[in-house]
Amino acid sequence: MKEWNRAQFEREIQGDKPVLVDFWAPWCGHCRRIAPALESIEAEMGQSCILAKLNIDAEPEIARQENITVLPTLILYRAGQRLGSITAPDAKAKIEDFLRQALGR
Amino acid sequence: MATIYDMAVIGGGPGGYSAALYAVRAGLRVVVLEKLCPGGQMALTSQVDNYPGFDQGIDGFTLGENMRRGAERFGAETVLAEVLRCDLTAVPKRIETSGGTFFAKTLVYAAGAVPRELGVPGEAAFAAKGVHYCASCDGMFYKGKDVMVVGGGNSAVEDALVLSRIADRVTLIHRRDTLRAEKISVKALESQKNVDFCWNSNVTALRSMENRVAVALQNGITGEETERITDGVFVSIGRKPATELVKGQLMLDPAGYLPADESTRTQIPGVFAVGDVRTKAVRQIVTAAADGAAAAHFAQEYLAGKD
Numbered sequence: 237m238k239e240w241n242r243a244q245f246e247r248e249i250q251g252d253k254p255v256l257v258d259f260w261a262p263w264c265g266h267c268r269r270i271a272p273a274l275e276s277i278e279a280e281m282g283q284s285c286i287l288a289k290l291n292i293d294a295e296p297e298i299a300r301q302e303n304i305t306v307l308p309t310l311i312l313y314r315a316g317q318r319l320g321s322i323t324a325p326d327a328k329a330k331i332e333d334f335l336r337q338a339l340g341r
Numbered sequence: 342m343a344t345i346y347d348m349a350v351i352g353g354g355p356g357g358y359s360a361a362l363y364a365v366r367a368g369l370r371v372v373v374l375e376k377l378c379p380g381g382q383m384a385l386t387s388q389v390d391n392y393p394g395f396d397q398g399i400d401g402f403t404l405g406e407n408m409r410r411g412a413e414r415f416g417a418e419t420v421l422a423e424v425l426r427c428d429l430t431a432v433p434k435r436i437e438t439s440g441g442t443f444f445a446k447t448l449v450y451a452a453g454a455v456p457r458e459l460g461v462p463g464e465a466a467f468a469a470k471g472v473h474y475c476a477s478c479d480g481m482f483y484k485g486k487d488v489m490v491v492g493g494g495n496s497a498v499e500d501a502l503v504l505s506r507i508a509d510r511v512t513l514i515h516r517r518d519t520l521r522a523e524k525i526s527v528k529a530l531e532s533q534k535n536v537d538f539c540w541n542s543n544v545t546a547l548r549s550m551e552n553r554v555a556v557a558l559q560n561g562i563t564g565e566e567t568e569r570i571t572d573g574v575f576v577s578i579g580r581k582p583a584t585e586l587v588k589g590q591l592m593l594d595p596a597g598y599l600p601a602d603e604s605t606r607t608q609i610p611g612v613f614a615v616g617d618v619r620t621k622a623v624r625q626i627v628t629a630a631a632d633g634a635a636a637a638h639f640a641q642e643y644l645a646g647k648d
Binding site: 261263264265266268269270271272273276305306307323324325326327328329330332 | 376377378379380384385386387402421422423439440470475477478479481482
């Protein structure tokens with residue numbers, strides 16, 4: 237998965253294609269645990285959704301701006317709008333269900 | 342025609358992957374169904390020092406990945422999917438998951454355990470926003486803040502120690518007046534200047550108060566009710582077995598575990614209970630791995646018609 241900085245984040249979430257951002261930190265154990273699931277979802281979704289990671293330790297202002305209080309938090313954006321979010325999912329299926337609902341599929 | 346595996350393993354922790362490793366090495370076709378990532382509860386442990394063979398210790402996530410790769414080297418398959426239903430008496434056994442339906446001649450149930458909740462009003466509303474179940478995961482959000490830890494066992498004391506290095510003030514709330522945890526950790530915790538103890542206290546409710554958490558407490562001896570305000574509550578009152586899926590099909594002990602002896606055989610032929618889900622005295626990575634080896638052995642016997 238791609239790792240974004242602030243500039244990339246602010247540019248990329250403006251696009252027409254949905255973007256799922258994984259807010260994580262190097263010290264977050266649960267963040268590592270969802271990584272295999274996210275990689276497999278990225279492969280399954282192909283071109284229909286962009287997945288990227290954002291390290292909140294490297295970009296604390298974005299974490300504040302997006303009100304991240306739990307790690308990992310996954311937020312789905314499209315055209316600059318927040319479509320929904322999910323925190324600390326404990327199953328790959330929970331992320332898939334969230335995406336299905338948020339994208340209305 | 343769907344694939345019929347010789348063995349389906351539910352849960353990719355140390356028990357599940359040990360069963361898979363032994364089974365594939367014996368020539369069985371095995372699929373491991375894991376809902377999130379290899380390693381199970383172990384994957385949340387930053388340092389494992391009590392699994393032999395790692396003289397410097399190893400982090401649990403890496404150990405889980407290594408176990409997966411070790412089993413896959415001999416042909417085990419891993420599917421990241423959540424099991425929704427399973428029919429243990431069907432022939433072959435049928436497992437419905439978020440990633441499709443799987444069939445197998447034997448089933449190793451190694452779903453592990455999950456943190457026990459307080460079960461008080463308000464808890465769910467705070468889930469992961471003020472109430473946490475993993476100090477090493479979420480502790481960093483409380484840098485310089487006030488937190489409470491609920492519990493009195495090893496994990497509660499460990500959590501309080503972790504938090505004492507991050508938070509400004511830590512209060513350990515325990516329903517008794519002594520801790521069950523090992524003496525060495527209790528001593529370490531008592532020597533921390535920013536840690537207080539609140540004895541004989543039961544948490545009865547949680548409510549939100551100006552972005553903080555109000556914790557209602559009742560003294561177990563006097564019955565006196567008080568309320569304390571904190572920034573975050575870390576619940577560390579043990580674990581419960583993930584046996585909901587097989588409830589009604591397999592017998593459960595009063596605590597919800599699956600009674601099976603060292604052979605890991607359950608009362609349904611070809612179904613094995615491995616790791617933390619099994620009724621046993623010691624729940625450790627190494628005992629879960631041992632269960633996996635036993636399950637693979639008795640699964641082969643079952644498949645050979647000797648069971």
